[in-house]
Amino acid sequence: MDPHPPISSRIAIARFAEQAVAADTGVSPTEGGGRWLTRDGERTIPGIVATASGDGRVEVGLHLIAHLPPRPLEQQVENLRSEILASARQARLAEGLGRIDVTIHDLREADEGGGVA
Amino acid sequence: MSDFQNEKSETGGDSGSGSTGSRSEPLESERGRTTIADGVVTKVAGISAAEVPGVHELGAGAARAVGAVTQKVGLMDSRTQGVSVEVGEAEAAVDLTVVIDYGESIPEVSEEIRQQVIKRVEGITGLRVVEVNISVNDLYFPGDDEPEDSRVA
Numbered sequence: 436m437d438p439h440p441p442i443s444s445r446i447a448i449a450r451f452a453e454q455a456v457a458a459d460t461g462v463s464p465t466e467g468g469g470r471w472l473t474r475d476g477e478r479t480i481p482g483i484v485a486t487a488s489g490d491g492r493v494e495v496g497l498h499l500i501a502h503l504p505p506r507p508l509e510q511q512v513e514n515l516r517s518e519i520l521a522s523a524r525q526a527r528l529a530e531g532l533g534r535i536d537v538t539i540h541d542l543r544e545a546d547e548g549g550g551v552a
Numbered sequence: 553m554s555d556f557q558n559e560k561s562e563t564g565g566d567s568g569s570g571s572t573g574s575r576s577e578p579l580e581s582e583r584g585r586t587t588i589a590d591g592v593v594t595k596v597a598g599i600s601a602a603e604v605p606g607v608h609e610l611g612a613g614a615a616r617a618v619g620a621v622t623q624k625v626g627l628m629d630s631r632t633q634g635v636s637v638e639v640g641e642a643e644a645a646v647d648l649t650v651v652i653d654y655g656e657s658i659p660e661v662s663e664e665i666r667q668q669v670i671k672r673v674e675g676i677t678g679l680r681v682v683e684v685n686i687s688v689n690d691l692y693f694p695g696d697d698e699p700e701d702s703r704v705a
Contacts, residue, residue, distance in 0.1 A: 495584075505596050508588060509579065509678040516583045535584040542595040 442475075444531045448493045449473040449485035451522035452535075455515050456482065461506055462499040462515075465540055471498040492533035495519065499537065502545045512537045579642065579678050588677045590639045591632070597646045598635040600672035604664045606656035608692035610634030612649045634689075644673060645683040651690040662686045 442450075456464055464482020465471055473480040484496035497515065501508060516535045523529045579586040598610055611634035634649040646669055652661050666684040673681050 501592065503599075505599070505672070505676045507676055507678070508592075509586060512586050513581070513583075516581075520583075536587070537584060538587040538589070539592050540589045542592045 444528050445485045445493045446475050449480050449483050451519050452483045452495050453480045455518035461502050461511050465498040488533050492531050494533040495535045497537045501539050501542045593637045593639050593644050594635045595631045596673050596676050597669050598631045600668045601648050601665050604668050606653050606661040608651045608653050610650050612689045643682045644679040647685045649687045649689045651692050652688055654691045654693045658688055
């Protein structure tokens with residue numbers, strides 16, 4: 436059995452989003468009780484919803500908790516979009532990347548957890 | 553003690569009152585939309601109001617008493633006490649209930665709260681703040697927190 440089976444562009448883009456969020460110390464993904472996640476084989480990617488849109492591209496929804504102290508959120512969000520786009524370009528998947536919608540659900544201390552009621 | 557209700561403050565993008573600029577469109581770019589939950593705006597407003605010198609704490613009397621208990625058992629966040637917000641796609645309105653230190657000028661502290669909340673909420677969320685309504689619910693006197701001496705030994 437192939438330990439690294441080929442993945443769809445949807446999953447690849449979800450992973451790029453996961454990496455971008457993980458690299459940003461100002462945000463963390465929500466743990467939304469199954470509402471906002473992408474299934475990636477045996478595991479799930481919390482806080483990230485990657486869906487195929489009608490035009491053949493992959494739309495991404497990021498569901499995030501911002502960390503205190505608060506920083507300008509628009510700039511943070513644009514940085515995340517840029518990171519995801521850069522990764523998609525590197526993997527020659529930029530053409531297939533659609534909108535990246537971002538929802539900031541809460542503002543908390545970094546160690547408060549990412550659950551959303 | 554009767555409330556001191558300040559006038560509503562209508563802020564414009566070029567009012568020079570700490571606004572970061574007028575925004576008529578939602579938080580949307582060609583790359584996607586950004587949505588900011590009410591709770592985020594509530595916390596930013598609460599934190600920024602509490603930073604203003606002369607503000608003792610936020611919240612009305614009963615809410616503060618209940619809040620003190622619920623905070624201890626982890627059911628409430630002190631950063632949201634005394635703050636309510638209405639958030640639209642591009643604008644936000646903020647209502648605050650505050651307790652001010654006795655001796656401070658209520659109009660001056662209120663105006664500073666208003667400027668601080670507008671500056672922080674607009675700077676952090678990108679939403680345009682159209683109203684900051686402040687209700688001064690009580691005055692704090694030094695010694696209010698100290699327990700009274702018992703009359704009996």
